Amino acid sequence: MTVASETNEALRRRAALQESRLELFRRMVEIRLVEDRIIELFGEGLIPGSTHTCQGQEAVSVAVAAVLRPTDTVACTYRGHGMALALGVTREALLGEIFGRKIGCMGGLGGSMHLSDPTVGLLPTFAIVGAGVPIGVGAALAAQLQGTEDVSVSVFGDGATNIGGFHEGLNLAAVWSLPVVFLCENNLYGEYSPIARTTPVTDLAVRAASYQMRSEVVDGQDVDALIDAIAAAVARARDGGGPTLVEAKTYRYAGHSRSDKATYRPEGELERWLQRDPITLFKTKLVDEGVDGSALEAVWEECRLQLEQSIEAVLASPLAEPSDMLANVTAGRI
Ligand SMILES: Cc1ncc(C[n+]2csc(CCOP(=O)(O)OP(=O)(O)O)c2C)c(N)n1
Numbered sequence: 071m072t073v074a075s076e077t078n079e080a081l082r083r084r085a086a087l088q089e090s091r092l093e094l095f096r097r098m099v100e101i102r103l104v105e106d107r108i109i110e111l112f113g114e115g116l117i118p119g120s121t122h123t124c125q126g127q128e129a130v131s132v133a134v135a136a137v138l139r140p141t142d143t144v145a146c147t148y149r150g151h152g153m154a155l156a157l158g159v160t161r162e163a164l165l166g167e168i169f170g171r172k173i174g175c176m177g178g179l180g181g182s183m184h185l186s187d188p189t190v191g192l193l194p195t196f197a198i199v200g201a202g203v204p205i206g207v208g209a210a211l212a213a214q215l216q217g218t219e220d221v222s223v224s225v226f227g228d229g230a231t232n233i234g235g236f237h238e239g240l241n242l243a244a245v246w247s248l249p250v251v252f253l254c255e256n257n258l259y260g261e262y263s264p265i266a267r268t269t270p271v272t273d274l275a276v277r278a279a280s281y282q283m284r285s286e287v288v289d290g291q292d293v294d295a296l297i298d299a300i301a302a303a304v305a306r307a308r309d310g311g312g313p314t315l316v317e318a319k320t321y322r323y324a325g326h327s328r329s330d331k332a333t334y335r336p337e338g339e340l341e342r343w344l345q346r347d348p349i350t351l352f353k354t355k356l357v358d359e360g361v362d363g364s365a366l367e368a369v370w371e372e373c374r375l376q377l378e379q380s381i382e383a384v385l386a387s388p389l390a391e392p393s394d395m396l397a398n399v400t401a402g403r404i
């Protein structure tokens with residue numbers, strides 16, 4: 071499980087991301103490199119189970135982390151590596167978990183789809199599509215009942231908006247005016263199905279209207295637009311103004327999971343999205359703001375080096391053992 075020093079490091083990483091735009095950029099680069107490397111390492115057989123990467127969607131994760139307090143909570147999906155890193159989870163705690171090592175944030179027992187670090191508000195990530203919606207609503211209800219003024223953010227994909235729990239969750243959140251933000255990462259695909267084949271509406275945000283809920287469609291490749299939209303929704307939730315559905319239009323560059331080559335995508339689609347790469351767009355903006363472009367280029371190499379060091383540290387950590395699974399299990403008599 072996460073040790074105290076890593077916990078402090080997670081909080082430090084979270085604060086750093088909120089303090090400087092350069093750190094925000096660095097974290098996006100870190101997420102991209104970690105995800106690219108995970109695909110390679112999966113191919114080398116180092117990763118047990120499945121894994122789902124988020125290249126192309128980095129802006130959404132860092133925008134959430136830039137806005138929330140560490141006591142706020144985030145419920146997100148199996149595509150959660152980027153969110154974990156953005157919220158502050160260290161590379162060692164993340165990769166250790168994915169590699170099934172004791173150094174992992176769940177002691178290596180959860181794997182890629184089950185990440186958590188309560189110190190930075192990351193609830194255990196969910197492998198069941200849509201499951202994070204009612205859980206996020208529950209976290210918001212807890213905050214409301216306890217009067218903590220914390221906000222819950224539930225992050226899910228476009229496919230999840232066709233799940234019953236999504237509609238039940240939005241309904242209850244609206245009726246009870248709960249402090250929750252529903253954040254849909256609309257990456258245009260649910261597994262191998264393009265959204266048009268499964269869903270009759272293009273803008274998923276319209277679904278909020280059934281629940282008299284505010285909603286917003288936002289460019290999911292533009293960090294600043296995301297921060298503005300999420301910050302407004304979070305502030306409203308914190309002030310007792312109830313829930314919001316935010317839909318981020320984004321795209322996953324890699325396949326759905328593991329070795330999926332995404333051959334079902336129309337020709338040219340990926341290339342069009344690459345032209346609006348969130349990291350490149352943010353870099354252009356920072357340069358316009360006066361940041362030295364070569365310093366931004368150097369970030370890639372710095373992150374690459376740090377990542378290789380982290381992988382080395384993770385591979386030196388022992389694998390979780392089957393007996394570890396019983397460590398936190400208790401039995402009782404009814
Ligand atoms: C309840 C449930 N049904 C089906 C699946 C299998 N499944 C895993 S991911 C996925 C696609 C979900 O797509 P989306 O919500 O758009 O998220 P994305 O993977 O694009 O991030 C499906 C159908 C599941 N895990 N849970």
Ligand SMILES: [Mg+2]
Binds near residue numbers: 227228257258259
């Ligand atoms: Mg999707």
